[in-house]
Amino acid sequence: MDKVIVAQNLSLGYSKDEYIIKDVDFSIDSGSFVFITGASGSGKSTLLKSLYGALKPETGSLVVAGVELKGVSKGKLNLLRRYTGIVFQDYKLVKEWTVEKNIMLPLIVGGYDKRVQQEQVEKLLSHVRLKHQALKYPKELSGGEQQRVAMARALSNNPVLILADEPTGNLDDYSSQLIWNLLEGANKDLESTVIVVTHHIPESMRVEYKHYHIEFGKIHERV
Amino acid sequence: MNAFKNHFSLVVALLGILFSLQTFTIVERAIDAYKQNLAHNYSFVVVSKKNIIETFFKEKYSLISKVDELSPDKVIKKLNAGIDKRNTELLKLALPKFYKLQLKHYPSPSEVNSLTKSLLRNNSIMKVETFAKSHDSTYKLLLLFKSVITVFAVSVGIITMLLISKELKIWQFKHSERMSIMGLFGAPTWLSSAVLFRLAIVDALLASALSFVLFIYISSNDWVVAELANIGIKIIIFNTFSDFLMMLTVSLVVSLLLASFIVISHKEEV
Numbered sequence: 001m002d003k004v005i006v007a008q009n010l011s012l013g014y015s016k017d018e019y020i021i022k023d024v025d026f027s028i029d030s031g032s033f034v035f036i037t038g039a040s041g042s043g044k045s046t047l048l049k050s051l052y053g054a055l056k057p058e059t060g061s062l063v064v065a066g067v068e069l070k071g072v073s074k075g076k077l078n079l080l081r082r083y084t085g086i087v088f089q090d091y092k093l094v095k096e097w098t099v100e101k102n103i104m105l106p107l108i109v110g111g112y113d114k115r116v117q118q119e120q121v122e123k124l125l126s127h128v129r130l131k132h133q134a135l136k137y138p139k140e141l142s143g144g145e146q147q148r149v150a151m152a153r154a155l156s157n158n159p160v161l162i163l164a165d166e167p168t169g170n171l172d173d174y175s176s177q178l179i180w181n182l183l184e185g186a187n188k189d190l191e192s193t194v195i196v197v198t199h200h201i202p203e204s205m206r207v208e209y210k211h212y213h214i215e216f217g218k219i220h221e222r223v
Numbered sequence: 224m225n226a227f228k229n230h231f232s233l234v235v236a237l238l239g240i241l242f243s244l245q246t247f248t249i250v251e252r253a254i255d256a257y258k259q260n261l262a263h264n265y266s267f268v269v270v271s272k273k274n275i276i277e278t279f280f281k282e283k284y285s286l287i288s289k290v291d292e293l294s295p296d297k298v299i300k301k302l303n304a305g306i307d308k309r310n311t312e313l314l315k316l317a318l319p320k321f322y323k324l325q326l327k328h329y330p331s332p333s334e335v336n337s338l339t340k341s342l343l344r345n346n347s348i349m350k351v352e353t354f355a356k357s358h359d360s361t362y363k364l365l366l367l368f369k370s371v372i373t374v375f376a377v378s379v380g381i382i383t384m385l386l387i388s389k390e391l392k393i394w395q396f397k398h399s400e401r402m403s404i405m406g407l408f409g410a411p412t413w414l415s416s417a418v419l420f421r422l423a424i425v426d427a428l429l430a431s432a433l434s435f436v437l438f439i440y441i442s443s444n445d446w447v448v449a450e451l452a453n454i455g456i457k458i459i460i461f462n463t464f465s466d467f468l469m470m471l472t473v474s475l476v477v478s479l480l481l482a483s484f485i486v487i488s489h490k491e492e493v
Contacts, residue, residue, distance in 0.1 A: 053493060054407070073409075074412075077409075077412070078411055079407040080409070081406075081407065081408055081409030082409035084409075086408070091406075092404050094400075094405075095400070096402075105404070105410075106408045106409075109405065109408050109410045109414065136467075140265070153408075
């Protein structure tokens with residue numbers, strides 16, 4: 001099976017003297033569903049940030065979708081991000097844009113036709129049950145609704161890779177279930193590789209998944 | 224309301240810059256016109272033993288624009304009583320020649336000095352009267368006026384730059400989050416900063432248009448026109464083409480520099 005992510009001797013950190021992830025090797029198959037767990041401060045989010053190029057590897061190599069992220073150019077990184085859907089714990093919605101426009105963001109960046117943008121947004125709004133909120137601004141929505149908007153945005157351009165950082169962290173059961181269903185759907189129907197950083201793996205998962213655990217700066221697969 | 228707030232601060236700051244710039248331009252024009260007036264009314268008087276032709280003066284001294292020979296008739300008329308016509312003619316021939324020299328522009332004290340020295344090097348010229356005392360005080364007054372206006376324009380400029388730097392921080396705070404989010408989805412810099420540049424251009428156009436209206440009003444205001452006429456100055460207060468073009472250029476350059484600075488100093492959140 002093709003590998004979408006290959007890390008070799010990878011070390012990550014926010015300063016040169018102190019690495020959070022130390023000298024790890026791992027790879028993730030294309031089209032797989034992966035959970036990364038670990039205690040708070042173990043480096044789960046740090047690892048995820050490195051996968052979308054917000055944090056560059058200090059040592060070793062990290063290849064995502066064929067792109068070496070160590071010393072990657074801005075142009076190449078932008079191209080990679082256009083095929084990546086990211087869901088953040090703090091949603092990261094553009095405050096001054098409506099729900100509709102927020103979902104459209106990856107399609108605008110990708111230069112999609114206006115008609116395609118509109119059709120895709122309408123489809124996703126109904127998937128996340130927010131059709132009636134299309135013209136509202138993020139501050140007018142609840143936390144659960146904002147995360148559903150962020151989820152729809154991540155899926156809008158049918159990405160090959162979906163990265164989600166504690167996507168259901170503070171959500172009610174209804175929104176959480178909706179988010180898991182959408183992530184499973186993207187993995188099953190679009191064959192997207194999904195990587196989720198979380199504290200708890202939901203019991204109701206209907207797709208096969210791999211589980212990696214981070215402890216003391218090292219990654220271990222748990223069977 | 225939000226849209227108004229978005230534009231208000233930068234438009235006000237740009238208006239400040241344009242207002243001080245145009246005021247400085249108007250004062251410069253007024254000073255130039257006043258200098259022309261002074262130059263027109265100011266002249267050297269040269270006393271010479273021999274006749275000197277106008278072309279000689281003009282060729283040798285580039286500052287001189289016009290030469291008038293002063294007729295000695297008035298002086299002779301006063302002495303006329305008891306002198307016959309023949310003697311009067313002899314007296315006329317014996318008297319030195321007087322010339323009034325008009326200059327191309329109102330000279331600085333050093334120009335007055337150097338022209339006097341240069342004229343006196345000519346053997347036939349006996350005396351040069353420059354009315355130096357009154358010239359110097361008028362020139363110093365002009366310099367003082369110009370300095371005051373420069374200080375005023377620089378002060379307004381500094382205050383405006385402070386306003387703009389404050390605006391810069393607000394813009395940095397307001398736009399960096401959106402730019403970061405767009406960047407996370409692969410937006411190139413030109414796309415993530417497009418809103419910023421659009422805002423900068425709109426604000427520059429707004430400020431230029433408001434300044435245009437303001438200065439059109441000032442230039443047609445009866446009180447302003449009458450005040451300038453009172454001091455004998457006729458100038459163009461606002462040239463609708465060249466002055467507007469200057470305002471538009473300045474406001475576009477300032478606001479685009481501001482936007483570029485934000486884009487350059489923007490760092491992606493980690």
